[in-house]
């Protein structure tokens with residue numbers, strides 16, 4: 360989807376880029392403001408508004424035009440296609456930037472699945488390997504792997520879900536059990552099912568000329584006791600996607616594979632000397648537009664059709680669609 364420059368100019372204005380939702384939205388329920396989503400809970404349902412906020416290294420950096428619409432469309436697409444593999448929280452999609460979902464009791468463990476030896480943050484599997492560590496979250500890693508190389512098999516490397524402002528922490532399953540965060544039987548079952556979902560995601564990505572390098576799933580317990588996927592799935596925020604074309608060449612030249620996710624923004628931050636500590640540098644508009652183009656591009660590749668973003672002012676549209684106008 361190539362948009363004319365005016366579309367971005369309008370979206371860069373504060374009223375065109377969804378950031379803050381006013382108090383009228385509190386009529387939807389008890390609010391939890393996450394880094395990226397505004398959540399409202401009432402009567403067993405959770406209305407989730409996917410804002411245009413972008414976070415990296417667990418810090419909110421600013422907004423990227425249309426990012427909320429892209430994320431919502433991609434997550435909804437994959438939730439619908441994976442429902443038979445793993446049930447999920449999705450009930451309905453009242454707005455391009457919102458869903459209504461089953462309110463679940465979150466399980467305080469993130470299911471991170473990694474297919475490749477990569478990452479930029481200090482907690483990534485690549486940084487650990489580079490430091491000489493050969494056991495990551497309880498998994499033994501072979502010698503001689505290169506940066507960005509495919510792992511012998513996909514690994515579930517769980518992390519604890521940090522409180523707002525803290526960083527998530529990668530841990531072994533034994534550590535999860537020691538801390539009483541999840542029962543071993545449930546963990547083993549979720550591990551198998553997360554690996555199946557990941558294999559499905561990788562096959563779907565491959566059919567589109569992409570590599571799904573890694574991803575993160577969140578799960579919760581629904582009121583009827585079922586374990587369901589919550590949050591988002593296989594989006595460019597929760598997943599690292601590379602183009603298959605050029606991957607081998609990049610690997611052999613020790614370069615970074617061309618990516619279709621927020622790695623682009625992360626690398627820019629790292630180049631500015633920011634890796635998660637202190638205040639992040641403000642995102643220049645040129646970078647925000649470039650990132651918006653990339654988000655629309657990945658939507659088109661993943662959905663198999665162009666995503667025509669809704670250009671109406673998002674706050675008024677959301678208020679009308681969610682019935683708080």
Ligand SMILES: Nc1ncnc2c1ncn2[C@@H]1O[C@H](COP(=O)(O)OP(=O)(O)O)[C@@H](O)[C@H]1O
Pocket residue numbers: 392393394395396397398405448460461462463464465577579589590
């Ligand atoms: N169906 C659900 N039931 C309960 N919690 C959910 C559900 N879906 C998502 N969540 C939680 O809502 C929050 C979504 O907002 P987000 O911006 O991702 O927040 P965070 O900054 O905590 O990652 C996450 O904390 C996620 O775990």
Ligand SMILES: [Mg+2]
Pocket residue numbers: 393394395
């Ligand atoms: Mg989140």
